[in-house]
Amino acid sequence: MALPPIYAEHRLVPAKRFDDLQVGDRYPLPSRTLGDGNFAAFQAVSLDNHPIHYDAVYCQALGHPGPLAHGLQVLAFTAAGAGTFPHEIGDSLLGMVGVSAKILKPAYPGDTLYPLLEITALKRQNSTGLVTMRAIVTNQRGETVLEGEHTYLLKL
Numbered sequence: 462m463a464l465p466p467i468y469a470e471h472r473l474v475p476a477k478r479f480d481d482l483q484v485g486d487r488y489p490l491p492s493r494t495l496g497d498g499n500f501a502a503f504q505a506v507s508l509d510n511h512p513i514h515y516d517a518v519y520c521q522a523l524g525h526p527g528p529l530a531h532g533l534q535v536l537a538f539t540a541a542g543a544g545t546f547p548h549e550i551g552d553s554l555l556g557m558v559g560v561s562a563k564i565l566k567p568a569y570p571g572d573t574l575y576p577l578l579e580i581t582a583l584k585r586q587n588s589t590g591l592v593t594m595r596a597i598v599t600n601q602r603g604e605t606v607l608e609g610e611h612t613y614l615l616k617l
Contacts, residue, residue, distance in 0.1 A: 464552060477549040479590040479615045482583055488594075490544045490576040495530055495568060503534040530568035535607045536560070539576045539596040546578060546594075555589065555614040562596065562609030573601040578611065590615050 469476075493499070504515060512519040513529050520528050539562075541547050547554055568574060575598065582593035591612055598607040 472551070473548040474545045475549070476551050478553055479550075479583070479585070479592070479617050482550075482580055482592060484580050484583060486580045488541070488544045488546045488578040490539065490541075490578065492573055492575045493538060494573040495570050497570065499534065500528055500530070500570070503531055503537075507531065507533065525567070525569070527569045527571070530570075530572075532562070532564040532607070535564065535568055535574065535598055536562045536596075536609065538574055538598060539578065539607070539609065539611070541578060541594070541611065541613070543576070544578065550613075550615055553615045555616060557611060558591070558614045559612035560596075560609065562607055564607055566600070566604050566606045568598075568600065568606050572606075574606060575599045575601075581610075585617070588617055590617055 500515060504510065509531060513523070514531050515528055517527050520526075541557075577597050578594045579597075580592060581595045582591070584591040584593075592615060594611045594613070596607070596609040596611055597605060600606050
């Protein structure tokens, strides 16, 4: 089934195909300041109820200034859909086929996180292509909180 014509009229950014992408293309994602709402929403989605993520007194007793943001929560902030990449590639996107990450520093309530995706590899296949992106999240102090990788499968 083809997309309706109105879709092309309402694109957020110009369309790109696999061959238009280049290693080094960068996709900054919206910054976020962590607050109680972020922690509550992630707890509701993940069902993780460990006190390290939700109990300030418990965390302070362990030497943390407040609850520790869940690593998967920080990783979720690198979702490509928050930026322009999936809008550029539009109907070429077949899906995400891989994700990995390392948590390098803690993130706490009040921290502002700055996610960024950058294309590091493009692998052409028969009728598809793989786009590998470095995912990085830094905080307001310029410290790297998370580093990882996303891989997307695109139609050629």
